[in-house]
Amino acid sequence: xxxxxxxxxxxxxxxxxxxxxxxxxxxxxxxxxxxxxxxxxxxxxxxxxxxxxxxxxxxxxxxxxxxxxxxxxxxxxxxxxxxxxxxxxxxxxxxxxxxxxxxxxxxxxxxxxxxxxxxxxxxxxxxxxxxxxxxxxxxxxxxxxxxxxxxxxxxxxxxxxxxxxxxxxxxxxxxxxxxxxxxxxxxxxxxxxxxxxxxxxxxxxxxxxxxxxxxxxxxxxxxxxxxxxxxxxxxxxxxxxxxxxxxxxxxxxxxxxxxxxxxxxxxxxxxxxxxxxxxxxxxxxxxxxxxxxxxxxxxxxxxxxxxxxxxxxxxxxxxxxxxxxxxxxxxxxxxxxxxxxxxxxxxxxxxxxxxxxxxxxxxxxxxxxxxxxxxxxxxxxxxxxxxxxxxxxxxxxxxxxxxxxxxxxxxxxxx
Amino acid sequence: xxxxxxxxxxxxxxxxxxxxxxxxxxxxxxxxxxxxxxxxxxxxxxxxxxxxxxxxxxxxxxxxxxxxxxxxxxxxxxxxxxxxxxxxxxxxxxxxxxxxxxxxxxxxxxxxxxxxxxxxxxxxxxxxxxxxxxxxxxxxxxxxxxxxxxxxxxxxxxxxxxxxxxxxxxxxxxxxxxxxxxxxxxxxxxxxxxxxxxxxxxxxxxxxxxxxxxxxxxxxxxxxxxxxxxxxxxxxxxxxxxxxxxxxxxxxxxxxxxxxxxxxxxxxxxxx
Numbered sequence: 001x002x003x004x005x006x007x008x009x010x011x012x013x014x015x016x017x018x019x020x021x022x023x024x025x026x027x028x029x030x031x032x033x034x035x036x037x038x039x040x041x042x043x044x045x046x047x048x049x050x051x052x053x054x055x056x057x058x059x060x061x062x063x064x065x066x067x068x069x070x071x072x073x074x075x076x077x078x079x080x081x082x083x084x085x086x087x088x089x090x091x092x093x094x095x096x097x098x099x100x101x102x103x104x105x106x107x108x109x110x111x112x113x114x115x116x117x118x119x120x121x122x123x124x125x126x127x128x129x130x131x132x133x134x135x136x137x138x139x140x141x142x143x144x145x146x147x148x149x150x151x152x153x154x155x156x157x158x159x160x161x162x163x164x165x166x167x168x169x170x171x172x173x174x175x176x177x178x179x180x181x182x183x184x185x186x187x188x189x190x191x192x193x194x195x196x197x198x199x200x201x202x203x204x205x206x207x208x209x210x211x212x213x214x215x216x217x218x219x220x221x222x223x224x225x226x227x228x229x230x231x232x233x234x235x236x237x238x239x240x241x242x243x244x245x246x247x248x249x250x251x252x253x254x255x256x257x258x259x260x261x262x263x264x265x266x267x268x269x270x271x272x273x274x275x276x277x278x279x280x281x282x283x284x285x286x287x288x289x290x291x292x293x294x295x296x297x298x299x300x301x302x303x304x305x306x307x308x309x310x311x312x313x314x315x316x317x318x319x320x321x322x323x324x325x326x327x328x329x330x331x332x333x334x335x336x337x338x339x340x341x342x343x344x345x346x347x348x349x350x351x352x353x354x355x356x357x358x359x360x361x362x363x364x365x366x367x368x369x370x371x372x373x374x375x376x377x378x379x380x381x382x383x384x385x386x387x388x389x390x391x392x393x394x395x396x397x398x399x400x401x402x403x404x405x406x407x408x409x410x411x412x413x414x415x
Numbered sequence: 416x417x418x419x420x421x422x423x424x425x426x427x428x429x430x431x432x433x434x435x436x437x438x439x440x441x442x443x444x445x446x447x448x449x450x451x452x453x454x455x456x457x458x459x460x461x462x463x464x465x466x467x468x469x470x471x472x473x474x475x476x477x478x479x480x481x482x483x484x485x486x487x488x489x490x491x492x493x494x495x496x497x498x499x500x501x502x503x504x505x506x507x508x509x510x511x512x513x514x515x516x517x518x519x520x521x522x523x524x525x526x527x528x529x530x531x532x533x534x535x536x537x538x539x540x541x542x543x544x545x546x547x548x549x550x551x552x553x554x555x556x557x558x559x560x561x562x563x564x565x566x567x568x569x570x571x572x573x574x575x576x577x578x579x580x581x582x583x584x585x586x587x588x589x590x591x592x593x594x595x596x597x598x599x600x601x602x603x604x605x606x607x608x609x610x611x612x613x614x615x616x617x618x619x620x621x622x623x624x625x626x627x628x629x630x631x632x633x634x635x636x637x638x639x640x641x642x643x644x645x646x647x648x649x650x651x652x653x654x655x656x657x658x659x660x661x662x663x664x665x666x667x668x669x670x671x672x673x674x675x676x677x678x679x680x681x682x683x684x685x686x687x
Contacts, residue, residue: 296530302593305519305523306523306543306597307543316542
């Protein structure tokens with residue numbers, strides 16, 4: 001049947017379609033390559049920071065050097081030195097022993113002191129400690145630093161000692177729990193993400209608690225109650241504009257208003273949350289209005305038709321149906337806030353804060369700011385910790401988005 | 416056109432349906448505007464109780480607008496303005512003292528497209544009684560729901576799945592669910608805005624049967640595009656054209672012996 005044979009027009013049409021489809025596949029492919037490259041790069045860089053080289057030391061708490069009545073005055077560094085020299089019986093030179101002791105993280109001495117203070121009966125006993133090495137020794141053993149000394153000074157003695165220990169099998173590399181349990185520190189092996197994580201968590205909670213009710217109320221008012229006039233038009237234009245304002249401007253606003261006028265504590269998650277709430281408010285209002293508008297008007301009419309008041313119609317029917325959309329918009333807005341660092345810099349959350357915040361007025365920092373802080377530090381160990389921090393931030397964002405999808409599925413209703 | 420077209424024409428003698436029934440709703444000199452648009456011109460009509468009144472006419476003639484004026488659904492449209500009086504049992508419904516929520520509880524409405532709430536069948540019917548506090552307790556509420564569904568002749572089909580979503584029913588069942596929902600708040604008037612336009616002929620027949628069954632309890636006002644439907648279900652028919660109430664009459668009289676040329680043209684299918 002010649003009529004049904006493909007005409008040149010049809011062939012051209014099919015060819016165009018094929019070309020277009022391949023272009024789309026290419027676009028997806030390029031995006032995927034970028035994403036894979038980013039994630040692979042981050043993961044490879046982060047791997048060294050995930051483990052921490054430790055050495056098992058038998059530390060004798062010498063009763064002559066510490067008094068149970070005054071533990072704080074005890075000479076704890078000496079215990080460490082003693083146990084090190086026990087590992088290297090052939091080394092007698094004091095300065096060399098000092099060099100060796102410096103390979104052990106100072107957290108060991110601090111831990112020791114804390115333990116003995118809590119339990120004075122340890123005095124006179126020998127305890128076995130998994131002592132973490134300093135970041136420099138750690139990086140040297142992992143091969144990401146050529147010498148133990150970061151400045152390139154002669155450190156052959158330390159390197160030889162570390163290699164001996166490794167050959168003897170005395171060095172383990174367990175998972176670096178300190179990353180998850182510690183706050184920030186100047187020493188990379190002691191630095192952890194808990195402080196930044198808690199800071200971010202407080203900020204997000206404050207943002208959510210402030211921005212969600214405010215945003216939904218504003219959207220409800222504009223969508224359902226406000227008369228359409230010049231004033232509401234103006235409000236609407238302004239909200240749309242605010243959504244596009246650079247985030248650092250909100251930081252400056254927070255600095256001027258919350259810190260300088262209201263005198264709220266600098267660097268606190270409270271102020272961070274307030275600023276980010278302002279930042280996501282327009283996004284939440286816009287998303288909520290779109291969600292409210294997408295509820296079929298017939299549902300509201302049905303409610304009004306059986307004699308529900310305007311408010312009942314909204315709260316019993318319109319709002320529940322708009323909830324999935326509102327929540328999705330809110331969580332995506334909050335996820336954006338979670339990744340913001342610029343406004344937090346303005347209100348002083350960029351400071352070095354070693355303590356994990358325990359309340360919303362404590363000084364704190366946030367994960368993206370922690371990334372910024374660590375990335376500017378010179379140590380190789382901080383470079384890989386930066387990658388870990390970025391991955392932690394990405395995982396947190398992923399959790400938020402997963403939550404958004406779950407909530408949408410959970411509340412979704414068809415009509 | 417001349418002055419004639421702006422005058423509501425009442426055809427003497429007074430229709431039997433109005434004479435033999437109590438007067439439930441009386442509209443006098445009603446004008447409705449949407450912004451600049453004059454949707455209804457100087458309308459006066461009496462709607463009888465315990466009877467079905469049909470409003471017919473071509474699209475955009477103001478019949479739905481008038482229907483929505485009766486239970487003040489037009490209040491939700493900011494640009495809408497109404498002058499004249501509409502009384503319900505002798506009380507002006509646009510009076511300041513009248514609460515629109517109470518009014519709508521007494522004047523129920525069924526819409527063109529079935530619009531059950533995205534909730535269970537039971538919840539759909541129970542919503543009205545619940546917000547008006549009509550049920551004393553749970554068993555009372557169940558009684559109201561059962562009775563309403565029975566009266567809307569839906570009970571037999573849904574009695575085993577009251578907890579299923581109302582949106583899962585077929586179109587005709589959904590519309591009967593909406594009628595049950597309207598009945599559940601025990602209204603005196605039921606307004607129906609083209610209740611069968613989205614339904615197939617069998618579902619339409621069931622709704623018409625239902626209207627026939629419940630008309631001795633309620634004052635029913637139905638807007639319809641189908642003249643056959645108006646002829647089948649109604650006692651009184653009002654013909655609207657371009658915002659003007661052209662003619663009101665007993666259904667059998669109006670369809671067999673229309674007084675106005677426009678009515679005649681419309682029912683014989685010459686325009687519309």
